Each structure stands twice: as C-alpha cells, then as structure tokens.
Amino acid sequence: MKKYLIFLVAWPLFAGLENLGIDQAISMLKNKNLELRISHFNEQMKAYETAAAKGNHYGKLDVSVSGMRSNDAGNVFGFKLQSREATFGDFGAEEFVINSTACQNGDNQACSDMFNKPPSALNYPEARNHYQTKISYMLPLYTGGKLSEYGRITEAMQRMSQWDTQKLMNEKIFQTKKAFYDISLVENYIVNLSKIIQNISRLETIVKSMGEEGYAQAIDLLEVQARKAEAESMYNQAKLNKDLAYQFLSFLLNTEVSSIKKVSEMAPLPEVNTAAVENHNIDIQKALLGLQISEMAVNVEKANYLPTIGAFGEYGSADDEMWNEFRDKDAYTVGIQLKWNIFNGGIDAANLEKAKVNHLKVQNEVSLAKSGIALKVKKLETEILSRNADVKSYQKQLSFARKVYENYRSRYQEGIVSISDVLMKQSKELEVLLKLLTLKNERNTKIFELNSILNRGGNV
Known part of the structure; x- marks a missing residue:
C-alpha cells in the first residue's frame, strides 16, 4: 500500500505537459532549447574575444621572480653587478x-704574472646565489589604427554571432509552430478518418444484412x-505521425509534452513590406555587417604602411638573498621604440589589394542577398496564394465527395449500383481528404518559412 501511495505522489513528476499553448511553448523554447543554449554560449565566447581585443590597448604588466645559482665566471660577475656588489x-x-709588491722586491716571475697571468678571482669565482624580482610594463602608443580596427572587427563578429542566434531562434520557432499546426491537422484528419471508418462499418452492416436476404454477394462484403x-491502416499511421510530432515538439522544448x-x-498569412524585409531580414543584415568587416579589414592592411610606436619600463632588484636590501639595490629601465x-617584397601591397577586392566582392554579395531574399519572399507569397485557392477547391471537392458517397450508398441499398461503385466513391473521399491535409500542411510550412525570413520571431 505504501509503494502504491509513493507511485501516486511521484507519477506527476514523470507526466508530460498537458494542454500546452503555442505562446507558452515558444516562451519555453527560448529558455530551454539546447541548440539555442549552445548558440548563446558561442555569443558569450565572442564577447570575451571582444574584451580580449580591447585589452591590447592597455599594454602588458608582468612580474617575474627568479632564483639561480652558478659558478660560471660571466654569470657570477653579472650577478654581482645586478646586485650592485x-x-x-x-x-x-x-x-x-x-704581484706588484713582489716585482718591486726583485721577483721577476711576479713581474711577469702581474701583466700576463689571468686573475683567479675573476675567472674562477666561487658559486653564488642570485634572486631577482622584476616588474615590466609594455604599452603600444601608436599602431596605425590596427588595434582599433581589430577591436571593431571582434565587436562585429560578436554581433554576427547574435544574428546567428536570432536566425536559429527563428528556425526553431518555425519548427515549433509547424509542430502545433501539424498536430492539430493530424488530429482533425484522425477525426475525419474515424467518421469514414464508421461509415464503412455501417456500410458493412448493410452489406451483411442484404447478403442474408440474398441481395448481396460474399465478394461485396469482402x-x-x-x-x-x-482506412484503419491510414488511421493507425496518422496516430503514429501524431506521436512522432509530439516527440519532435518535446525535443524542441527539451521537455516532455x-x-x-x-x-x-x-496559419494566418503575414503582411509583407519590402522595406521592412530589407531592414529586418537576418541574411541581409549579416551581409551588411560582413561589408563593414571587409572595410575594417582594408584599414588593417593600410596600417601596415604606418609605423608602430611602443613604450616600455622595468623596475626590479637583485641580491644573493631573496628580497634583501630591495630598495638599496633596485634599478629601473625605461624606453621607447619606433x-x-x-x-617586404610587396607583401603588404598584395594583401591590401586582396582586402580591397574582397570588399568589392562583399558589396556584390549584399546586392545579391537583397535581390535573392526579395525573390524568395515573392515566390513564397505566390505559392501560399496558390495553396489557398487549392485548399478552397479541395474543401468543396471533399464536401461533394461525401454527398456522392452517401448518395451511392443509398442507391446500393436500392440495388441500382454495385458495391464497387460505392467503394470507388468512398475511395475518392479518402483521396480528397488526404490531399486536403497535404495542401494545408504545405501552405502552413510556407507561411512559417515566410515569417522566418521576415524575422518576426522576436529578438534574441
């Protein structure tokens, strides 16, 4: 009994969301979709890259602490100089x-050693410890604008990653809405199939009854x-399609539905404005941003013809003991470099011309993006209007097919037509119903695609 009560308490934790609305689903999508989360992480990385690029303006400050021991003559003498000893x-x-004193006292060997024998204290010193603490700072003063352009490029790349996220979000909203409309369509399709199966069952009952009275053959019943x-096979397939649509929706929302x-x-047809398309379409905005980046790249290459100026400074102290008499033995160095x-063999000139050609190429890509998107929007509008007309036509055909089927079923009972004629009319009803479902699905897909191009999914 206790286990049963625990199951009843825990069961809601495993149950999926019930009666989920489309607006609620889109809100969940923005917060929970895994692909969008990954895209946001990419945005954050680009933001850090921008911060890193801007950091180059402030130079570099390093602190180093080293400890050494050596009996190398050059090292020991250098250690003593750095320690001011x-x-x-x-x-x-x-x-x-x-040797000088001995030479004055008549020692000829001492006279010779005084000028010819290398001093032992200099060449064979005792091993010495050396500890050095140093602070160094390097600052770029002028780079021909290269650092500024690099900063602007990384900012533009960060914005580009935001456009990528926006485009991905539009695509996921497209898929979420489509899943809702697909589920609604297939559920209505299932309802219609159920009615058709009921009609066939009634027809089966009629055929059986007429067979018992000798007015129908066994083949009619078969x-x-x-x-x-x-029809039942189509019904089962439709249910499987609905389950699959729910699984895909659950995947999009990262939550069981x-x-x-x-x-x-x-789905409602959106209003299309040509100017608004150019101002909001993501592919066009990305192309325009790419044009700005290509212009910045030209400026970077131009900077190679200008000088770079940097300043540096060092401050530190050294001794044979760590931080001993630090202020008494400190030293500094400052300088500037141009x-x-x-x-360089024409490398800069070639790179500059390459950047200019790329800028011209991107200008043409912007024009191509604008004309291509305008054409795509017009094509989608035409296809949607065509599907609207087809849907109206097939709705009338479906209504007519149902009435024809009912008429033929009555005429079969009167013995005027054969069961094959009745089933042929019923088959026509199924065919029109399936075609109507397909047309509505195609129409909705194109509308969601158009919405995605118009970038009406909301900002990231």
Missing part, C-alpha cells in the same frame, strides 16, 4: 697588488472489409 677585487686587483482495413491546445488548421617596415 662588484668590487675591484673581482677584477683581480688584490692579486695585482701582491470488398467492404478490405476498404475498412485500408503530452497534449497541446489545438490551433486553427490554417618600428617602421620599409620593404
């Missing part, structure tokens, strides 16, 4: 004085049962 004794002054099996609020079978490339 070098003496004349390090140059062999003591040995020189001793024909009706075969048609009923065909059990049922939705049905929507109209026919670098200007005069000749």
Whole structure:
C-alpha cells in the first residue's frame, strides 16, 4: 500500500505537459532549447574575444621572480653587478697588488704574472646565489589604427554571432509552430478518418444484412472489409505521425509534452513590406555587417604602411638573498621604440589589394542577398496564394465527395449500383481528404518559412 501511495505522489513528476499553448511553448523554447543554449554560449565566447581585443590597448604588466645559482665566471660577475656588489677585487686587483709588491722586491716571475697571468678571482669565482624580482610594463602608443580596427572587427563578429542566434531562434520557432499546426491537422484528419471508418462499418452492416436476404454477394462484403482495413491502416499511421510530432515538439522544448491546445488548421498569412524585409531580414543584415568587416579589414592592411610606436619600463632588484636590501639595490629601465617596415617584397601591397577586392566582392554579395531574399519572399507569397485557392477547391471537392458517397450508398441499398461503385466513391473521399491535409500542411510550412525570413520571431 505504501509503494502504491509513493507511485501516486511521484507519477506527476514523470507526466508530460498537458494542454500546452503555442505562446507558452515558444516562451519555453527560448529558455530551454539546447541548440539555442549552445548558440548563446558561442555569443558569450565572442564577447570575451571582444574584451580580449580591447585589452591590447592597455599594454602588458608582468612580474617575474627568479632564483639561480652558478659558478660560471660571466654569470657570477653579472650577478654581482645586478646586485650592485662588484668590487675591484673581482677584477683581480688584490692579486695585482701582491704581484706588484713582489716585482718591486726583485721577483721577476711576479713581474711577469702581474701583466700576463689571468686573475683567479675573476675567472674562477666561487658559486653564488642570485634572486631577482622584476616588474615590466609594455604599452603600444601608436599602431596605425590596427588595434582599433581589430577591436571593431571582434565587436562585429560578436554581433554576427547574435544574428546567428536570432536566425536559429527563428528556425526553431518555425519548427515549433509547424509542430502545433501539424498536430492539430493530424488530429482533425484522425477525426475525419474515424467518421469514414464508421461509415464503412455501417456500410458493412448493410452489406451483411442484404447478403442474408440474398441481395448481396460474399465478394461485396469482402470488398467492404478490405476498404475498412485500408482506412484503419491510414488511421493507425496518422496516430503514429501524431506521436512522432509530439516527440519532435518535446525535443524542441527539451521537455516532455503530452497534449497541446489545438490551433486553427490554417496559419494566418503575414503582411509583407519590402522595406521592412530589407531592414529586418537576418541574411541581409549579416551581409551588411560582413561589408563593414571587409572595410575594417582594408584599414588593417593600410596600417601596415604606418609605423608602430611602443613604450616600455622595468623596475626590479637583485641580491644573493631573496628580497634583501630591495630598495638599496633596485634599478629601473625605461624606453621607447619606433618600428617602421620599409620593404617586404610587396607583401603588404598584395594583401591590401586582396582586402580591397574582397570588399568589392562583399558589396556584390549584399546586392545579391537583397535581390535573392526579395525573390524568395515573392515566390513564397505566390505559392501560399496558390495553396489557398487549392485548399478552397479541395474543401468543396471533399464536401461533394461525401454527398456522392452517401448518395451511392443509398442507391446500393436500392440495388441500382454495385458495391464497387460505392467503394470507388468512398475511395475518392479518402483521396480528397488526404490531399486536403497535404495542401494545408504545405501552405502552413510556407507561411512559417515566410515569417522566418521576415524575422518576426522576436529578438534574441
């Protein structure tokens, strides 16, 4: 009993969302869709790249602490100089004085050693520890505008990633709306199929009754049962399609969905304004942004013809003990450097011309994007209007097919037509119903595609 109660309490946790509305679904999509989350992460990475590019303007400050020990003559002498402890004794002054005194007392060997024998204190010093702490700062003063252009390019790339997210969101909204309309369409299709199956069942009952009275043949009943099996197969396939649509919707929302609020079978046709399309279409906006980036790239290549100027400064202290007498032995170095490339074999000129050609190419891509999107919008509008006319036609055909079927069923009971004639008319009803479903689905798909091009899914 306890296990049963636990199951009843826990069961709602595993149940899917019930009676989900389309607006609620779109709100969930924006927050929960995994592909959109990944795209937002890409945006964040681009934002950090922009911050990193801007950071180059402020230079670089480093702190280094090193510890060494050496008996190499050059190193030991250098250590002593950096520690401000070098003496004349390090140059062999003591040995020189001793040899000089001995030479004055008549020691010829001492006279020779005084000028020819290398000093032992300088060449064979004792091993020495060396600890150095240094702070260094490098700052670019002028780069011909290259750093500024790099910063603008990374900002533009960040905006480009936002456009990519916006486009992806429009696509996911398109898919979510389509899933709602698909489910609503297939549910109505299932209802109509149920009615058709009921009609066939009634016809089956009539054929059986007429067979018992000798007015129908066994083959008539078999024909009706075969048609009923065909309709039931279509019914089962429609239910499977509905389940698949729910699974796809659950995938989009990253949440299990059990049922939705049905929507109209026919999605509303959006109003199209040519100027608004150019101002809001994402592909056009991305092309315009790409044009700006190509112009910045030209400026970067132009900067190669200008000099770069940088400043640097160092401050530190060294001793044979860590941080010993730091202020007494500190030292600084400051400087400025100008670098200007005069000749590099025409590489800069070639890269500049390449950037200019790319800029011209992107200009043409912008024009192509505008004309291509305008053509696509016009094509979609035409196809939607065509589907509207077809839907109206098939709705009338469906209504007519149902009446014809009812008429032939009555005429069959009167023995005027054969069961094959009746089933042929019923088959026509099924055919028109399926075609009507397909047309509505195609029409809705094109409307959602048009909405996606118009970028009316809301900002990221």
